[in-house]
Amino acid sequence: MNSIKYYLDQVKTIFDAEQFDAEPHELYAPIDYTLRLGGKRIRPTMLLMANALFGGDEKQVHNAALGIETFHNFTLLHDDLMDRSPLRRGQPTVYTKWNENTAILSGDTMFALAWRFFLRQPSPSLQEILQCFNETAIEVCEGQQKDMNFERMGLANVSIGDYMDMIRQKTAVLLAGALKIGALYAGAPANEVERLYAFGIHLGLAFQMQDDLLDGYGDTAVFGKKTGQDIRDNKISFLPLTALKTANEEQKQQLLALFASKDNMDEEEKVRQVLAIYESLNLKNTIEKTIADEFETARKELDGIHADETLKTPLRELMETLIGRKK
Amino acid sequence: MNSIKYYLDQVKTIFDAEQFDAEPHELYAPIDYTLRLGGKRIRPTMLLMANALFGGDEKQVHNAALGIETFHNFTLLHDDLMDRSPLRRGQPTVYTKWNENTAILSGDTMFALAWRFFLRQPSPSLQEILQCFNETAIEVCEGQQKDMNFERMGLANVSIGDYMDMIRQKTAVLLAGALKIGALYAGAPANEVERLYAFGIHLGLAFQMQDDLLDGYGDTAVFGKKTGQDIRDNKISFLPLTALKTANEEQKQQLLALFASKDNMDEEEKVRQVLAIYESLNLKNTIEKTIADEFETARKELDGIHADETLKTPLRELMETLIGRKK
Numbered sequence: 001m002n003s004i005k006y007y008l009d010q011v012k013t014i015f016d017a018e019q020f021d022a023e024p025h026e027l028y029a030p031i032d033y034t035l036r037l038g039g040k041r042i043r044p045t046m047l048l049m050a051n052a053l054f055g056g057d058e059k060q061v062h063n064a065a066l067g068i069e070t071f072h073n074f075t076l077l078h079d080d081l082m083d084r085s086p087l088r089r090g091q092p093t094v095y096t097k098w099n100e101n102t103a104i105l106s107g108d109t110m111f112a113l114a115w116r117f118f119l120r121q122p123s124p125s126l127q128e129i130l131q132c133f134n135e136t137a138i139e140v141c142e143g144q145q146k147d148m149n150f151e152r153m154g155l156a157n158v159s160i161g162d163y164m165d166m167i168r169q170k171t172a173v174l175l176a177g178a179l180k181i182g183a184l185y186a187g188a189p190a191n192e193v194e195r196l197y198a199f200g201i202h203l204g205l206a207f208q209m210q211d212d213l214l215d216g217y218g219d220t221a222v223f224g225k226k227t228g229q230d231i232r233d234n235k236i237s238f239l240p241l242t243a244l245k246t247a248n249e250e251q252k253q254q255l256l257a258l259f260a261s262k263d264n265m266d267e268e269e270k271v272r273q274v275l276a277i278y279e280s281l282n283l284k285n286t287i288e289k290t291i292a293d294e295f296e297t298a299r300k301e302l303d304g305i306h307a308d309e310t311l312k313t314p315l316r317e318l319m320e321t322l323i324g325r326k327k
Numbered sequence: 328m329n330s331i332k333y334y335l336d337q338v339k340t341i342f343d344a345e346q347f348d349a350e351p352h353e354l355y356a357p358i359d360y361t362l363r364l365g366g367k368r369i370r371p372t373m374l375l376m377a378n379a380l381f382g383g384d385e386k387q388v389h390n391a392a393l394g395i396e397t398f399h400n401f402t403l404l405h406d407d408l409m410d411r412s413p414l415r416r417g418q419p420t421v422y423t424k425w426n427e428n429t430a431i432l433s434g435d436t437m438f439a440l441a442w443r444f445f446l447r448q449p450s451p452s453l454q455e456i457l458q459c460f461n462e463t464a465i466e467v468c469e470g471q472q473k474d475m476n477f478e479r480m481g482l483a484n485v486s487i488g489d490y491m492d493m494i495r496q497k498t499a500v501l502l503a504g505a506l507k508i509g510a511l512y513a514g515a516p517a518n519e520v521e522r523l524y525a526f527g528i529h530l531g532l533a534f535q536m537q538d539d540l541l542d543g544y545g546d547t548a549v550f551g552k553k554t555g556q557d558i559r560d561n562k563i564s565f566l567p568l569t570a571l572k573t574a575n576e577e578q579k580q581q582l583l584a585l586f587a588s589k590d591n592m593d594e595e596e597k598v599r600q601v602l603a604i605y606e607s608l609n610l611k612n613t614i615e616k617t618i619a620d621e622f623e624t625a626r627k628e629l630d631g632i633h634a635d636e637t638l639k640t641p642l643r644e645l646m647e648t649l650i651g652r653k654k
Contacts, residue, residue, distance in 0.1 A: 027472040082428045101409045109468040111438055115461045134442045141436040145354040
C-alpha cells in the first residue's frame with residue numbers, strides 16, 4: 001500500500017471485474033469500448049490513495065473509483081464530439097467509430113452509470129459525497145464552456161486569470177474532487193479534507209500547465225502527439241498567454257496575428273515562427289518556474305496534512321511522476 | 328389541495344421563484360430558455376400529488392419537483408438534437424437557436440442541475456429516492472436508444488412487445504418515477520409505493536398510445552401538429568404495428584411498402600393511403616379499446632391504494648384529463 005503501483009493495480013483489478021456491456025447493445029457497446037481503453041486512470045487511483053491516507057476501508061471505495069472514472073470518460077466522450085477530435089488514446093473516438101447520436105446518448109448514459117456506482121455504496125457522509133461529486137461535475141461543464149468561449153473570444157481577449165479559472169474547473173476540480181471523495185468515505189476531518197482538496201487543485205493546475213508546455217516542447221516520441229499542435233489549432237493555452245505578458249509590442253502583434261491565422265499560412269512555418277518568439281522570450285524557463293511553484297504549493301498542502309507519512313508516499317510518488325513526465 | 332389546478336399552480340410558483348441563469352451565460356442561457364418555456368410540467372405536478380396522497384410536507388418536495396422537470400427537459404434537449412427536431416412547444420429548439428455543442432453541454436449541465444435539486448433536500452429515504460431517480464434516468468436513455476434502433480430495423484422487424492417495452496422506458500417510467508419519488512418523500516409504505524408506481528406505468532403507456540392515436544386522428548387545430556406526421560416520417564408507432572396484426576397479406580405488404588418509402592412518393596398521398604388502410608381495418612376502434620383497457624388497469628391500481636379518497640381526487644382528475652385530451 002506504499003507505492004503508486006499498488007493503487008494502479010487495484011484500479012485495474014476493479015475495472016477488469018466490472019461488466020459494462022448490456023442491452024441495448026447499441027447503447028452499451030460504446031461505453032464498454034471507452035472504459036476498456038484504459039488510459040492512466042489517475043482519478044480513481046488518487047481516490048483510493050486518499051481513502052487509505054485516512055485509514056478508510058478500500059473495498060468501500062471500489063464503487064466510487066468506478067464512478068469517478070466513468071464520469072471522467074463521459075466528459076471525454078462529449079468533449080471529443082464537441083471538439084471534433086478523431087482520436088483518443090490512439091483509438092477512434094466514439095463519434096467517429098459509431099456516430100454523433102451514439103456519442104450523445106451513450107455519454108448521457110455513462111453519466112447516469114457513474115451515479116449508479118456512487119449510489120451503490122452507503123456511507124454516513126453520502127449526501128456530502130454526492131454533493132461533492134455533483135458540484136464537481138457542474139464545474140467541469142462550466143470549464144468546458146469557458147474553454148469553448150475562449151476560442152470565440154480570441155487570444156487578445158483572454159487573461160491569464162480567465163485561463164487559470166478555466167483549467168481549474170475543467171481539469172483541477174476533478175482531481176481534487178476524487179481526493180476529497182476518497183477522504184470523505186474514510187471519515188477524514190473537515191479541515192484535512194479541505195487541505196487535501198487544495199493539494200489536488202494545485203496539482204491539477206500544475207499538471208495542466210505542464211500539458212500546455214509539453215505541446216510546445218515535448219519530445220514527440222514520448223509525448224505521443226506532434227509538437228506544436230496547439231499552435232496549429234490556434235488553441236489558447238498557458239504558453240501564448242504568458243508570452244504576451246513579456247513580449248514587446250512587435251512580438252505581441254506578431255503572436256496575435258499568428259494565433260488568428262486560418263488556412264492562409266503554412267502550418268509548419270507558423271509553428272516555427274511562434275516557437276521562435278517563445279525562444280526569444282525564454283518562455284520555457286518562465287513557465288517551468290511557474291509550474292515548479294505550483295507543485296511546491298501542492299507539496300506544502302500535502303506536508304500540512306496530519307496523517308501517517310508512509311501513507312502519503314504514494315501521493316508524493318504520484319506528484320513526482322507528474323513533475324517528471326515527458327508525456 | 329383537491330384539484331389538479333392547485334398543483335399546477337404550485338408547480339408554476341416553484342419554477343417562477345427559481346433562478347436558472349448563471350455564469351458562464353453561454354452555458355446557462357439555453358437552460359433558462361428551456362425551463363422557462365413551460366410546457367405541461369405534468370411530472371412535477373404528479374410528484375406533488377403523490378407526496379400529498381401520503382401526507383407528505385409539500386415544501387419537502389419543491390426541490391424534487393424542480394429536479395424531475397429539469398431532468399425531463401434535459402432529455403428533450405438531447406432528443407431534439409438527436410432527432411433533428413426544429414421546434415419544441417412551438418419555439419426553436421436549443422440546437423437550432425444556438426448550436427449543437429450548446430445543446431450537448433447545456434443538456435449535460437441540466438442533468439447535473441437536476442441532481443443538485445435532489446441533493447438539496449435531506450430525507451431518511453435519500454439513497455432510495457436517488458436510486459429511483461437514477462434508474463429511471465438510465466431506463467429513459469435505454470428507451471431512447473431502442474426508439475432509434477426501431478428506425479434502423481424497420482416496421483417489419485419490430486413487434487408490439489418491443490414497442491410497448493420501448494414506450495414503457497422512454498415515457499412511462501418517468502411518470503411512474505415522479506409518483507414514486509413523491510411518495511417516498513412522504514414516507515409511504517413500500518407496497519403502496521409500488522402500487523402507485525404501477526398506476527404511473529399504465530397511465531404512461533395509455534398516454535403514449537393516445538399520443539400515437541392522435542397523430543393519425545387528432546384534430547389538427549387542437550392537437551397543434553399536422554395529422555399524419557408519424558406517417559410522413561415513417562415513424563414506427565402503435566398504429567402501424569397494431570394495423571399489421573389484423574391486416575390481410577395484401578394490406579400488410581402495402582403498409583410495409585408505404586412505411587419504407589423515402590422521398591419517391593407524394594407525402595399527402597402516402598398519408599391518405601395509410602389512413603385508408605387503417606380505416607378499412609377499423610383501427611381507431613381497436614386502439615381506443617386498448618387505451619381504455621390500459622386506463623382501466625391504471626384506475627384499478629389507484630383504487631387499490633390505501634389513502635384518503637379526497638387526496639386521490641387530483642390524480643383521478645389528471646387521469647380523466649389525459650383520457651379526454653385532444654392534444
